[in-house]
Amino acid sequence: MTDKLVILPGDGIGPEIVAEAAKVVGWLKDNADFDIEIEHDLIGGQAYDEYGEPLADSTLEKCRSAKAILMGSVGGPKWDGVEYNKRPEAGLLRIRKELNLFANLRPALVFDALVDASSLKPEIVKGLDILIVRELTGGVYFGEPRGIEDLGNGERRGYNTQVYTTSEIKRIGAVAFDLARKRSNKVTSCEKCNVMESGMLWREDITALHASAYDDVSLEHMLADNCAMQLLRNPSQFDVIVTDNLFGDILSDEAAMLTGSLGMLPSASLSEPGQPGLYEPVHGSAPDIAGQNKANPLATILSLSMALRYSFERGDLADMVEAAVKDVLDSGKRTGDIMSEGCTEVSCSEMGEAVCSALESVQAEKAA
Numbered sequence: 431m432t433d434k435l436v437i438l439p440g441d442g443i444g445p446e447i448v449a450e451a452a453k454v455v456g457w458l459k460d461n462a463d464f465d466i467e468i469e470h471d472l473i474g475g476q477a478y479d480e481y482g483e484p485l486a487d488s489t490l491e492k493c494r495s496a497k498a499i500l501m502g503s504v505g506g507p508k509w510d511g512v513e514y515n516k517r518p519e520a521g522l523l524r525i526r527k528e529l530n531l532f533a534n535l536r537p538a539l540v541f542d543a544l545v546d547a548s549s550l551k552p553e554i555v556k557g558l559d560i561l562i563v564r565e566l567t568g569g570v571y572f573g574e575p576r577g578i579e580d581l582g583n584g585e586r587r588g589y590n591t592q593v594y595t596t597s598e599i600k601r602i603g604a605v606a607f608d609l610a611r612k613r614s615n616k617v618t619s620c621e622k623c624n625v626m627e628s629g630m631l632w633r634e635d636i637t638a639l640h641a642s643a644y645d646d647v648s649l650e651h652m653l654a655d656n657c658a659m660q661l662l663r664n665p666s667q668f669d670v671i672v673t674d675n676l677f678g679d680i681l682s683d684e685a686a687m688l689t690g691s692l693g694m695l696p697s698a699s700l701s702e703p704g705q706p707g708l709y710e711p712v713h714g715s716a717p718d719i720a721g722q723n724k725a726n727p728l729a730t731i732l733s734l735s736m737a738l739r740y741s742f743e744r745g746d747l748a749d750m751v752e753a754a755v756k757d758v759l760d761s762g763k764r765t766g767d768i769m770s771e772g773c774t775e776v777s778c779s780e781m782g783e784a785v786c787s788a789l790e791s792v793q794a795e796k797a798a
């Protein structure tokens with residue numbers, strides 16, 4: 431059976447950026463022995479308009495039978511008034527939950543050509559290559575009880591529950607250790623064990639997992655607030671950072687900013703081995719530039735590259751796509767968001783075409 435990729439463009443700039451990643455898929459199919467079936471469907475506001483749901487059951491079924499799903503982004507002012515459980519973002523939460531996407535991988539990679547885009551000094555971020563592994567389906571965002579209650583005296587009380595079990599902690603820990611083995615073999619595990627029992631359990635369980643199955647990987651524990659500081663002070667000390675849903679949300683956004691541009695940041699959300707993975711740029715639907723052919727498609731193209739590496743097991747093709755992106759940046763082509771003096775501004779579609787042309791050269795160099 432042929433492997434399947436489901437493409438869900440979504441809202442705002444989603445269709446524009448995903449179209450460029452689809453060009454890269456087309457190039458790989460035509461030129462690089464990459465035989466996959468592609469299906470398209472809707473998610474987010476577009477799906478709400480068409481199906482009355484931000485993620486239809488039929489779309490979900492298509493995704494379940496795929497190796498990977500490539501998504502653009504969801505949301506926009508058009509759907510601001512839609513009821514809470516039908517808003518575009520609810521489609522994203524549903525797909526993560528239904529596909530049991532418990533591991534969110536967010537690389538923070540600084541391309542040499544973009545080193546000046548970071549707000550940190552070039553010598554601090556040059557060559558930076560960090561991978562944040564965030565637990566995505568547990569913790570305070572899902573814990574019960576939760577709610578807002580009326581205390582009857584003019585006061586209200588809002589509450590959420592931070593909760594993790596040993597199996598949830600070990601499952602995400604194993605993902606981080608396995609990935610570290612393919613990188614620089616170091617994991618930093620972050621929690622707040624000084625003030626939270628769930629953090630104490632997290633530290634104990636990661637320590638036990640390390641001792642039982644991963645003692646060849648270097649493990650360091652760090653309080654999440656210290657990690658936030660160290661990311662700015664000396665980010666190169668990190669290889670893989672593993673952390674819970676809440677701290678991961680914040681630390682991965684902080685690490686993202688070390689690279690300077692939202693338009694460059696890919697992500698992967700993975701389940702158990704063999705199950706479909708979801709690949710999407712970190713940024714949103716950018717309604718302010720939607721429909722103008724101005725968006726940077728590289729975060730989506732790099733998300734596709736993660737799909738090649740983690741779901742299709744084609745690390746060779748992922749390396750080619752990443753080399754092509756590097757070559758395009760080295761040649762000075764930039765979309766507006768990463769534009770700098772002396773470079774050439776290109777549109778979203780021109781950037782996608784430039785990556786496909788660069789793939790020709792990367793392949794020729796490989797063959798030589």
Ligand code: NAD
Pocket residue numbers: 443447502503504505506507519522692693710711712713714715716717718719724725726727729767
């Ligand atoms: P955003 O990421 O869409 O945009 C923030 C800023 O970055 C904007 O100025 C935008 O033009 C720019 N930007 C983002 N991606 C870009 C790209 N590829 N190329 C060039 N510039 C880019 O965040 P926002 O404005 O806070 O949110 C807009 C909508 O997106 C909201 O409805 C929000 O809920 C949704 N959103 C969706 C996701 C997702 O689908 N995973 C993530 C975040 C926000």
